[in-house]
Amino acid sequence: MPRLDLSADVVALTEQLVNIESVSHHEREIADAVEEALRALGHLQVSRHGHTIVARTDLGRAERVVIAGHLDTVPLNDNLPARREGDLLHGLGTCDMKGGDAVILKIAATVPEPNRDLTFILYEAEEVEEAHNGLNKLAASAPELMAGDFAILMEPSNAGVEAGCQGTIRVDVRTTGVRAHAARSWQGENAIHAAAGILNRLAGYEPRRPVIDGLTYHEGLNAVAIRGGVAGNVIPDACVVEVNHRFAPDRSEAEAEAFLREFFDGYDVVVTDSAPAALPGLHLPAAKAFLDAVGGEAHPKFGWTDVARFSGLGVPAVNFGPGDPLYAHKQDEQVPVEHIERCERLLRAWLGAGPDAGPDAGPEAGPGAAS
Amino acid sequence: MPRLDLSADVVALTEQLVNIESVSHHEREIADAVEEALRALGHLQVSRHGHTIVARTDLGRAERVVIAGHLDTVPLNDNLPARREGDLLHGLGTCDMKGGDAVILKIAATVPEPNRDLTFILYEAEEVEEAHNGLNKLAASAPELMAGDFAILMEPSNAGVEAGCQGTIRVDVRTTGVRAHAARSWQGENAIHAAAGILNRLAGYEPRRPVIDGLTYHEGLNAVAIRGGVAGNVIPDACVVEVNHRFAPDRSEAEAEAFLREFFDGYDVVVTDSAPAALPGLHLPAAKAFLDAVGGEAHPKFGWTDVARFSGLGVPAVNFGPGDPLYAHKQDEQVPVEHIERCERLLRAWLGAGPDAGPDAGPEAGPGAAS
Secondary structure, X not given: OOOOOOOOOHHHHHHXXXXXXXXXXXXXXXXXXXXXXXXXXOOOEEEEEXXXXXXXXXXXXXXXXXXXXXXXXXXXXXXXXXEEEOOEEEOOOHHHHHHHHHHHXXXXXXXXXXXXXXXXXXXXXXXXXXXXXXXXXXXXHOHHHHOXXXXXXXOOOOOOEEEOEOEEEEEEEEEEOEOEEHHHHHHOEOHHHHOHHHHHHHHOOOOOOOEEOOEEOOOEEEEEEEEEEOOOOEEOOEEEEEEEEEEOOOOOHHHHHHHHHHHOOOOEEEEEEEEOOEOOOOOOHHHHHHHHHHOOOEEEOOOOOOHHXXXXXXXXXXXXXXXXXXXXXXXXXXXXXXXXXXXXHHHHHXXXXXXXXXXXXXXXXXXXXXX | OOOOOOOOOHHHHHHHHHOOOOEOOOOHHHHHHHHHHXXXXXXXXXXXXXXXXXXXXXXXXOOEEEEEEEOOEOOOOOOOXXXXXXXXXXXXXXXXHHHHHHHHHHHHHHOOOOOOEEEEEEEOOOOOOHHHOHHHHHHHHOHHHHOOOEEEEOOOOOOOEEEOEOEEEEEEEEEEOEOEEHHHHHHOEOHHHHOHHHHHHHHXXXXXXXXXXXXXXXXXXXXXXXXEEOOOOEEOOEEEEEEEEEEOOOOOHHHHHHHHHHHOOOOEEEEEEXXXXXXXXXXXXXXXXXXXXXXXXXXXXXXXOOHHHHHHOOOOEEEOOOOOHHHOOOOOOEEEHHHHHXXXXXXXXHOOOOOOOOOOOOOXXXXXHHO
């Protein structure tokens, strides 16, 4: 079993994590390593739930903050092992999101007495269907472990704060027609031609850009797939346009669905998938304090992230992690080393700890961590 | 090996042929049976080319007529064996086109001294790609066997004359865009939305209906498939509309292609498939004489058939076979018994022979045929 050396600096630790392959549904090895490293730290209560590891301080502080990151990656694309090149660390998971995981583990190992109680969650299966998501499972089986005054998700956010997230809803918009032989097409009714109306509406869509807590969101409405056709000599009797709507956090899923039903009025609309938006919650004291501590400026999060799961439990949450999200899921995935270091530094300071003095400097490097 | 009894009446012979399963690429058995039955008739010169059988009279007549039918069927669909029900014969191949094949075999067996020399062609692989088509192969390897003053293809035509055929051309019409994450769709360019323009043009298409040799053709332009999409969270960068154009015989393939390029001007157009139309040729003496003999009225053929191969060799050709083409390729394929009998009767008369007197009535029932 690979072991993690939590006394390494945060960039070297990122590299260690990247080099433990952990494509979704294959997180056992990395979860074992994370569990072993965290259990070796005396000041944390550690529990395991599938391949999701939870570690908590219990210092009786006035506030509790949850810091979470997923351990899995999208499939391998000839981009392992990690490769350091100047100021960049390249490789699968560097950006999404083992740089963030490394920050979590460093804080866990080197800030034994934070000014806020901490709950660290390193979870499985974020990159696959909802049903497998470790945070989703934890919210169902042990929601008390996700409770807190504030949550930080270490999703790539250019080492800045991206607040809230837009919701997402997918619908199939369908047309139907009548099959006929293509040689006698006037005996049929072409369902693909009928889809012109759907595409015309999409092409004419004007996005809303609502301002919430000072952040400007930007909605989207797009065909993400289209399919139709029976055979090369048959007038098709069905066409389906798969549409994805991204909606700002001032709308609920039900409101987003109502908008789509009105937008595609006259067509058959079936909802296939939906996840709520998360309000940024930057007016809440815990979020405000965090924002002040790490530099003051927040940006809206456009992509859906697991912050919405915390919002759903009533916990304000932000994204704050190393890496440019544009590199997530790319063959040339990469993270600027400076982002990882910056996230660690700002979190340490906010939690009332000084800069990490490096290997063997403190009581926090337990025997398991120094392997 | 199943054997054919050519002394049976034409409907019973159809049933025999239907019950020898002969899905495309599996014609060996039926071709063996046809070859054996024809070789047993002393008055014909028989040759075999793959699973295509050619049988010819050589009486030094002033005219030669080619009569052709394919031996294969589309795949089985729980519709064998043949089943006679009142005036209908049901089953795979009854309509397309073993009723016609039975007529050919009856004429071959019972009209030993036709007033025109005859070439019978029973060929393989009409229902699959061009490259396998037995008539196509024969046109390449032994075009002299397809030569004649006139050709009759026994494709289902409601036992009437359907002249010429429309051509067919398929093109892919493509749009391209720029991929982006669906959460930040404004960074991309949606290729499916761009296909609205293609579908709008298709929806607004007005078909030509040219009159040729007194027959009114009816063109068609249809999307037969559409596809696009990368993933549920990605703005798609490509969309392809597969378009099938059926064009009347007053246009060449090149003219049809030029029409499509102009119609879709501004889009990427790639020709994927094309087959020429066939002019009806009803003004030619041999065709005129046939039409007069079998009842006078011809209809235009909308679907593409192998008559175009004869046209390509300079041989005027018509479709004239039992069965409603709407039942071809259907699970409930069927043919009216009367159609088969009518085709045989009209052909016999045109060829100068009296009505068939039935089994054992003439010298034409050779030893092989009476098995």
